[in-house]
Amino acid sequence: MKMATYSVLSGSVALITLQNPPVNALSEAVRTGITDAVQRTLKDPQVTSVVICGQNGRFCGGADIREFAGPMSGPPLVPMIHALEAMEKPVVAAIEGLALGGGLELALGCHYRIAHSQALLGLPEVTLGLLPAAGGSQRLPRLIGLPAALDLITTGRHISASEALKLGIVDQVTDDNALKMAVEFARSVVGQPLGPRRLSTRPCHSPPDVDSVLDQALAQVWQRGRGALAPVACVGALRAAATLPYAQGMEKERELMATLFNSGQARALQYAFFSQRVVGKWQPSGARWDNSTTRTIRKAAVIGLGTMGRGIVVALALAGVSVVAVESQEKQLAAARQMVPEMLQRGAGRRGLDTPPGVISFSSGLEDVSEVELVIEAVFEDMALKRRIFSRLATVCRPGTVLCSNTSGLDIDQLAEATQNPALVVGMHFFAPAHVMKLLEVVCGPRSSPEAVATAMVLGKRMGKVSVAVGNCPGFVGNRMLKPYMEQANFLLEEGATPQQVDEALEGFGFPMGVFRMSDLSGLDVGWRVRKEAGLTEQGVEPTRMRQGQRYSPLPDQMCEGGRLGQKTGRGWYRYDGPGGRVARSDPWVQNFLETYRARHGLVPRRIATEEILERCLYALTNEGFNILQDGVAAGPEDIDVIYVFGYGWPRHRGGPMFHAGQVGLARVLEKLEHYQHSHPDVPHLKPSSLLRRLVAAGSPPVQKWREFISKDRVHSQL
Numbered sequence: 001m002k003m004a005t006y007s008v009l010s011g012s013v014a015l016i017t018l019q020n021p022p023v024n025a026l027s028e029a030v031r032t033g034i035t036d037a038v039q040r041t042l043k044d045p046q047v048t049s050v051v052i053c054g055q056n057g058r059f060c061g062g063a064d065i066r067e068f069a070g071p072m073s074g075p076p077l078v079p080m081i082h083a084l085e086a087m088e089k090p091v092v093a094a095i096e097g098l099a100l101g102g103g104l105e106l107a108l109g110c111h112y113r114i115a116h117s118q119a120l121l122g123l124p125e126v127t128l129g130l131l132p133a134a135g136g137s138q139r140l141p142r143l144i145g146l147p148a149a150l151d152l153i154t155t156g157r158h159i160s161a162s163e164a165l166k167l168g169i170v171d172q173v174t175d176d177n178a179l180k181m182a183v184e185f186a187r188s189v190v191g192q193p194l195g196p197r198r199l200s201t202r203p204c205h206s207p208p209d210v211d212s213v214l215d216q217a218l219a220q221v222w223q224r225g226r227g228a229l230a231p232v233a234c235v236g237a238l239r240a241a242a243t244l245p246y247a248q249g250m251e252k253e254r255e256l257m258a259t260l261f262n263s264g265q266a267r268a269l270q271y272a273f274f275s276q277r278v279v280g281k282w283q284p285s286g287a288r289w290d291n292s293t294t295r296t297i298r299k300a301a302v303i304g305l306g307t308m309g310r311g312i313v314v315a316l317a318l319a320g321v322s323v324v325a326v327e328s329q330e331k332q333l334a335a336a337r338q339m340v341p342e343m344l345q346r347g348a349g350r351r352g353l354d355t356p357p358g359v360i361s362f363s364s365g366l367e368d369v370s371e372v373e374l375v376i377e378a379v380f381e382d383m384a385l386k387r388r389i390f391s392r393l394a395t396v397c398r399p400g401t402v403l404c405s406n407t408s409g410l411d412i413d414q415l416a417e418a419t420q421n422p423a424l425v426v427g428m429h430f431f432a433p434a435h436v437m438k439l440l441e442v443v444c445g446p447r448s449s450p451e452a453v454a455t456a457m458v459l460g461k462r463m464g465k466v467s468v469a470v471g472n473c474p475g476f477v478g479n480r481m482l483k484p485y486m487e488q489a490n491f492l493l494e495e496g497a498t499p500q501q502v503d504e505a506l507e508g509f510g511f512p513m514g515v516f517r518m519s520d521l522s523g524l525d526v527g528w529r530v531r532k533e534a535g536l537t538e539q540g541v542e543p544t545r546m547r548q549g550q551r552y553s554p555l556p557d558q559m560c561e562g563g564r565l566g567q568k569t570g571r572g573w574y575r576y577d578g579p580g581g582r583v584a585r586s587d588p589w590v591q592n593f594l595e596t597y598r599a600r601h602g603l604v605p606r607r608i609a610t611e612e613i614l615e616r617c618l619y620a621l622t623n624e625g626f627n628i629l630q631d632g633v634a635a636g637p638e639d640i641d642v643i644y645v646f647g648y649g650w651p652r653h654r655g656g657p658m659f660h661a662g663q664v665g666l667a668r669v670l671e672k673l674e675h676y677q678h679s680h681p682d683v684p685h686l687k688p689s690s691l692l693r694r695l696v697a698a699g700s701p702p703v704q705k706w707r708e709f710i711s712k713d714r715v716h717s718q719l
């Protein structure tokens with residue numbers, strides 16, 4: 001039952017309990033319940049104080065985000081909180097579990113706040129494309145000062161009860177029963193003046209250089225936000241708090257919220273929030289998020305200690321898994337022995353731990369993995385080498401050991417074939433740096449058992465990853481979609497664009513790095529190795545611009561042949577201050593290289609508009625997403641969008657590629673793909689997906705409806 005209940009304890013303390021599981025969000029029924037309870041409190045002369053708490057040890061997770069999709073009805077939050085604050089009887093918030101967003105704003109309207117030591121507090125509205133518009137942007141700076149409020153409101157970060165106490169957000173923290181303590185506290189403050197406890201009546205203490213503090217904050221959110229509107233609006237609301245009387249500040253808060261509330265960005269960010277939860281309810285290959293048998297992993301091995309392997313070792317150890325780290329090359333092993341403990345210590349420090357929970361041992365031979373429960377292979381993308389390792393693992397490991405590969409796109413089934421028990425083989429595709437990046441693609445091979453898949457999914461979650469189950473095909477989901485995107489970027493260079501121009505267009509869209517800067521960072525040889533494996537490169541001869549009957553750009557292969565591998569060689573699509581340099585500068589050599597290339601192939605360069613760059617790169621990528629959905633390689637558009645937001649730098653405020661296509665309009669995306677395919681008939685990736693066509697024919701249903709639509713049309717699903 002969703003509501004807020006009213007009861008009176010020992011005849012004098014009114015208790016208002018929010019009841020809306022699982023997080024006691026402030027739905028219409030809850031707001032109605034609070035409003036009614038306030039009226040009853042006012043009318044009851046026996047009641048001398050009030051305590052507000054949440055059912056089941058959770059104070060409140062904020063406004064009910066699901067209600068944002070429809071018309072607003074019921075008592076609004078602002079007057080409701082104002083009525084609480086205006087009461088002449090002391091009101092105490094008993095904060096257990098969490099007080100987030102509107103939940104904390106409600107607590108800020110109370111006269112006192114008592115928190116349990118394990119509670120988390122915060123104003124995360126900015127992460128949903130909004131601002132704390134129930135007075136939070138005006139009350140918080142009046143309580144803790146402008147700089148601290150700027151930090152909390154523009155980042156949306158959650159803080160512990162002890163940090164909240166230090167900042168002055170809560171009055172007391174307890175390890176015992178916070179509700180009991182709040183009730184005692186409420187009784188003890190009856191009769192004390194409430195004026196100073198009403199935050200709306202306090203002045204906002206701002207530093208003397210208030211303008212420069214606000215300007216600096218604005219510059220920072222611009223730089224961090226990559227085009228996100230909400231952080232900028234948050235600074236605007238805090239500027240109002242610092243410079244205007246409370247009532248005018250509230251008016252500004254309302255205006256800014258109205259703009260954000262109806263923006264595409266707020267819709268995208270709220271979609272991103274729910275997508276992550278949809279993806280968390282995985283059910284691939286007969287496995288299920290809520291009732292699968294899984295193996296508990298206490299000891300694991302990582303094979304190959306390059307950059308990826310080292311990161312995986314650290315991520316496992318931080319999750320409390322003991323790791324056998326194996327590397328056959330002496331030099332690489334020595335480097336890992338030195339680097340891994342340092343990385344681990346830093347990772348533990350970031351989590352506030354003195355010592356990392358997992359123990360790591362190093363080895364140069366596979367025989368040392370015989371006791372582990374799960375192995376993650378992380379050697380080069382070389383199928384023959386990986387198969388040799390898997391075949392050896394199958395003999396060395398105990399029966400039942402789950403065998404995983406960190407391949408970024410090779411066939412999991414071929415690896416499984418090299419073992420005696422293919423059901424135990426799954427892909428665990430991490431993203432670099434593996435101990436930092438949140439995404440994990442768990443690749444379900446056609447023969448992977450539900451138990452092996454569920455074990456990898458659960459282990460990923462334990463490692464703090466957002467695990468997404470995907471099917472087995474070249475590149476899986478993320479890299480399969482990246483291929484047409486990068487292909488278009490290379491074609492654009494052939495046609496007249498420069499790497500900077502393409503990168504600036506993509507960075508303007510909101511990616512942290514354009515495609516060429518990103519290639520330089522990850523190393524051009526990564527893709528080169530994959531193309532060689534696929535038989536696409538033509539080293540030594542004058543390369544053609546067609547391969548296997550399709551347009552192909554040999555530009556990146558030629559860069560690699562010339563030793564320009566990116567940052568690691570100090571030269572790539574940009575030049576750097578030497579190997580390992582980080583600052584990209586435009587390189588006249590590249591300009592000359594492109595001009596010579598175009599001349600040799602008879603290509604006449606043309607001016608290419610930013611719009612074309614974005615449409616060709618992004619729609620080619622999205623089109624592949626539709627093909628992936630059609631093939632059953634991803635369970636739904638949310639899975640693809642989560643992968644792109646967490647693994648590929650897709651700006652979260654644009655929801656993800658599939659959501660973005662819906663926002664642009666599926667009919668428009670289709671029309672543009674048709675247009676570009678007409679001009680480039682030799683590029684199959686521009687051929688509109690039949691699923692896209694069917695969705696358009698069905699009237700372009702919203703992205704949340706695609707799943708049911710797709711499942712009807714799917715020939716077969718890998719998941």
Ligand SMILES: CCCCCCCC/C=C\C/C=C/C(=O)SCCNC(=O)CCNC(=O)[C@H](O)C(C)(C)COP(=O)(O)OP(=O)(O)OC[C@H]1O[C@@H](n2cnc3c(N)ncnc32)[C@H](O)[C@@H]1OP(=O)(O)O
Pocket residue numbers: 022023025061062063064065066072077098100101102103124125128130131132133134257258261274277278
């Ligand atoms: C014209 C202008 C009009 C303006 C009118 C607007 C007025 C608004 C005024 C004030 C602004 C206030 C805004 C807000 O408060 S926005 C909400 C802020 N709160 C949050 O961002 C918290 C979001 N939730 C979380 O971060 C987490 O869920 C958690 C930390 C609370 C709990 O995490 P965990 O235990 O891991 O559980 P899940 O994440 O899996 O969640 C469980 C379940 O609960 C659903 N849920 C969580 N929070 C909310 C919520 N605030 N509203 C609705 N539903 C919520 C979540 O979706 C899960 O459900 P499932 O999807 O069905 O599994």
